[in-house]
Every structure is written in structure tokens, then in C-alpha cells.
Amino acid sequence: MFLLVTSMNFAIALLAGPQDPAARSALEFAKAVLSSGHQISRLFFYRDAVHLASQLGVQPQDESDIAAEWRQFIAEHQLDAVVCIAAALRRGVLDAAEAKRWSRPVANTATPWTLSGLGQWVDALQSADRAVTFGT
Amino acid sequence: MLHILRHSPHSESRFASCLRAINASQSLLLIEDAVYCLQPGTTTRNALEYLPSSVNLYAMEADLQARGLALDDLSSRIRIINYPMMVALCTEHAKVVSW
Numbered sequence: 668m669f670l671l672v673t674s675m676n677f678a679i680a681l682l683a684g685p686q687d688p689a690a691r692s693a694l695e696f697a698k699a700v701l702s703s704g705h706q707i708s709r710l711f712f713y714r715d716a717v718h719l720a721s722q723l724g725v726q727p728q729d730e731s732d733i734a735a736e737w738r739q740f741i742a743e744h745q746l747d748a749v750v751c752i753a754a755a756l757r758r759g760v761l762d763a764a765e766a767k768r769w770s771r772p773v774a775n776t777a778t779p780w781t782l783s784g785l786g787q788w789v790d791a792l793q794s795a796d797r798a799v800t801f802g803t
Numbered sequence: 804m805l806h807i808l809r810h811s812p813h814s815e816s817r818f819a820s821c822l823r824a825i826n827a828s829q830s831l832l833l834i835e836d837a838v839y840c841l842q843p844g845t846t847t848r849n850a851l852e853y854l855p856s857s858v859n860l861y862a863m864e865a866d867l868q869a870r871g872l873a874l875d876d877l878s879s880r881i882r883i884i885n886y887p888m889m890v891a892l893c894t895e896h897a898k899v900v901s902w
Contacts, residue, residue, distance in 0.1 A: 675894055688835045688866075689809065695865070699886035705894070797893050800901040803809065 676708040678795035680788060683802025684715030685724065690733045693801035694740060701744060709791035710741065712780075713751035716802060717760045720750045720780040741779040752782040804829045805896035811836035812847040817902045822850055830859040830896060832889065838866045843876055852878060861892065 677700050683689040700707055712719060719734045726732040741748045755776070756765060762782050766774035776782070792798050806825055812818035818840060825831055831854075833840055840847040841862060851860060864883045867874060874883060884892070893899050 677893070688869075692809075692834055692863075692866075695886045696889060699890045703887050703890045705890065797899060799807075799893055799899050801809075803901045 675705045675796035676794065677705055678709050678711070678788070678791035678798045679707060680711040680713070680798070680800045681716040681719075681802050682714040682800065684718045685733050687715070687802055689802030690716065690719065690737075694733070694737055696799065696801070698740065707744075707746055708795050709787065710746055710748045711751070711788040711791060712748070713754045713785070713788075714802075715758070717750050717755040717758055720748075720755065720776040721760050722777070723775045738779060746779070748780050749783045749787045750776065750780050751788075752784055755782055804898045804900060805892055806831045806900050806902060808833055808837040808840075808902045809835040810902065811839045813839065818847060818850075821902045822854070825854070825858060827855040827857045830861065830892065832861040832863070832884070832892060834863040834866050834889075836866075836870075838862050838870055838872055841867070841872060841877055841881065848878070852880070856880070861888075863889065 679693060679697055681690065681693040697707060697710065719737050721734065724734050750760065755761065760776050761769070761771055761774050762776050763774040765782060804826070806821055806829060808818060808821050808831065810817045821831070840851060842848060860881050861884050862877070862881050864874070864885055867883065877883070
């Protein structure tokens with residue numbers, strides 16, 4: 668007799684910002700999902716978590732840079748990382764297209780992040796086997 | 804159903820709400836500041852002890868250590884877990900609720 672371990676699709680949402688322990692909990696969980704042989708169908712960042720997508724944050728050299736760790740993880744595994752566009756615009760996290768659209772002098776986010784709507788989270792919920800939210 | 808609680812019982816009412824909502828066949832995982840529920844001699848620790856024995860209780864090791872809570876001073880019914888074990892818990896429960 669052998670146990671068939673099915674691989675599952677996870678959708679993971681993060682609501683809390685870079686200074687909240689949840690930003691690290693979610694990252695460690697996401698890493699464990701992949702190392703356990705499962706997939707992440709979508710990561711969704713909203714509320715203050717959109718600050719993780721900013722390229723402009725500068726951390727003291729003796730502190731960990733959680734935004735950089737997230738960016739590296741997403742890029743390395745080519746994950747679908749959606750940043751809620753409404754929350755992002757409100758907090759000044761803009762990609763080149765939004766900076767142009769709203770006549771702002773700089774853009775501070777780009778790949779591997781994608782600015783999009785909350786509908787992307789709803790869509791992820793439809794197909795994911797498990798949805799886990801961090802930073803509530 | 805797996806309930807994930809992350810808020811300290813001292814600053815939040817979610818601990819009490821979660822305990823009211825939890826069903827005898829469900830599980831509770833304490834992460835981040837919610838591990839403060841396990842401080843010995845507190846009413847929150849007692850409240851956890853009074854949950855039906857069928858409720859599985861888990862706590863994240865990294866969060867206990869980060870907050871200086873002694874791992875050997877926990878109730879025998881608390882199972883200490885790491886992130887891969889948290890992933891496994893999520894797969895074993897059909898629904899996951901974050902408080």
C-alpha cells in the first residue's frame with residue numbers, strides 16, 4: 668500500500684505591509700508550499716502589502732530587506748504576483764503605465780509584480796485548491 | 804477546517820471570537836503574536852486548555868522562539884510545527900480561515 672500525495676494549487680494573499688511579521692510568515696509559507704511539491708497559482712498583495720512592490724524602499728544594511736526577498740522569490744519561481752491596483756495607486760506604488768496615465772514623475776514598481784484588480788484574487792479563488800490569507 | 808489566529812489576545816478580540824466559532828472537529832493554529840495565548844498561568848492559556856480534546860492545537864515554532872516563549876513550558880496538547888508542517892495542515896483541512 669502506498670499513499671498518493673496529491674499536489675495542490677495554493678492562492679496566497681497578503682494584506683499587511685513590509686513592517687508586519689505577516690510579510691515574513693507569508694514568504695516562509697510560500698517557500699514551504701513550493702518545497703513541499705505544491706504550486707502557487709497566484710500571489711495577491713493588497714492593503715499595505717502593496718508597499719512590498721515598491722523598488723524605492725531602502726533598508727539599513729544590518730536589517731533584512733523583506734521586499735527584496737519577495738521580489739527575488741517571485742522572480743526565481745516566475746510566480747504570478749498581483750498587486751491590487753486600487754490599493755497601490757492610493758499608496759503611491761505605480762508602474763510605468765500608471766505613472767504615465769496619472770502624470771506622475773516616477774514609476775516605482777515593475778516586473779515581477781503586476782498591477783491589477785481585486786478580480787484577480789476572486790479568479791484565483793475559483794481555481795485554487797487552497798486559499799490562505801496572511802496579515803489580516 | 805483550520806483556523807489560523809495571528810493576533811495577540813491582549814490587544815484584540817479575535818481570540819475570543821475565534822474560540823466561540825471553533826467547532827469540536829476543527830483545528831487551531833497560532834502564529835505570530837497569537838502565540839502569546841500560550842503564556843503559562845494566563846486566562847488565555849486556560850481557555851485553550853478548556854477547548855474540547857478533539858480540537859487539534861498547533862503553534863508555529865519560529866514565532867514562539869522569536870517571542871521568547873519556552874518550548875518546553877507548553878501544554879502537551881499543543882503541537883509545535885514549522886512552515887512545511889503548516890502547508891501539510893492546509894492540505895489536510897478542506898478550508899482554511901485566517902482571523
